[in-house]
Amino acid sequence: MESIKKRQPLYWINPNARLRFPYYSIEWHLCDHQDLFQDQRKESPFRKVYRAKTTCVIILNSEDHSKTDILYSVVVDFHNMKLQKWLRESIKEQIIVRASIVLPQRMHELEAKHQLFAKGVSVKPLRKGVLGQCTHTNFITLSPIIAIIPKELMDDVILHEMAHLKYHHHLKSFWKYLSQLIGEDAEQQKVIQDIALSKYWGFYMFLMK
Numbered sequence: 280m281e282s283i284k285k286r287q288p289l290y291w292i293n294p295n296a297r298l299r300f301p302y303y304s305i306e307w308h309l310c311d312h313q314d315l316f317q318d319q320r321k322e323s324p325f326r327k328v329y330r331a332k333t334t335c336v337i338i339l340n341s342e343d344h345s346k347t348d349i350l351y352s353v354v355v356d357f358h359n360m361k362l363q364k365w366l367r368e369s370i371k372e373q374i375i376v377r378a379s380i381v382l383p384q385r386m387h388e389l390e391a392k393h394q395l396f397a398k399g400v401s402v403k404p405l406r407k408g409v410l411g412q413c414t415h416t417n418f419i420t421l422s423p424i425i426a427i428i429p430k431e432l433m434d435d436v437i438l439h440e441m442a443h444l445k446y447h448h449h450l451k452s453f454w455k456y457l458s459q460l461i462g463e464d465a466e467q468q469k470v471i472q473d474i475a476l477s478k479y480w481g482f483y484m485f486l487m488k
């Protein structure tokens with residue numbers, strides 16, 4: 280029993296999974312098994328194919344990576360752990376690509392709005408629980424996870440890192456300045472953020488692990 284239990288994932292990625300985020304969404308399409316199986320087109324960044332003895336699942340990514348269509352048929356067994364791993368890794372990859380487009384864009388908008396500029400910005404997975412960081416040389420790194428959290432929270436995380444361009448600490452002066460940027464009380468905002476994040480946090484972590 281123990282070993283079976285261990286293999287159960289926290290979440291299942293299947294056509295019942297709601298995977299719609301502000302900047303990225305997934306749609307499932309039930310297709311004819313033969314059509315899928317006989318499709319021999321090559322893989323590309325926009326097209327990935329999972330093929331086992333009798334099953335076939337095809338992932339189609341839109342050009343701007345904002346949308347993924349997953350084609351499957353009635354014979355696909357979503358309890359197959361190999362398939363689960365493939366789906367999770369493919370989705371994670373897309374979220375990272377999408378985040379690398381969306382997050383710097385949004386940060387540059389906020390930089391122009393507040394006339395506050397970083398030396399540069401990069402998007403890459405950070406330590407568990409860390410959404411962003413700002414170095415003493417004013418280089419900002421953002422976690423791809425913030426591209427799938429609610430939009431307002433995404434701005435808050437970016438503004439938090441941008442506030443570090445002026446204050447490289449979390450003392451009162453930092454929070455006061457962040458309040459100005461966000462336009463409301465930042466410490467209060469942080470509480471709201473924590474609550475809002477907690478509901479889906481486990482799922483985000485599972486997707487991006």
Ligand SMILES: [Zn+2]
Binds near residue numbers: 449
């Ligand atoms: Zn901070």
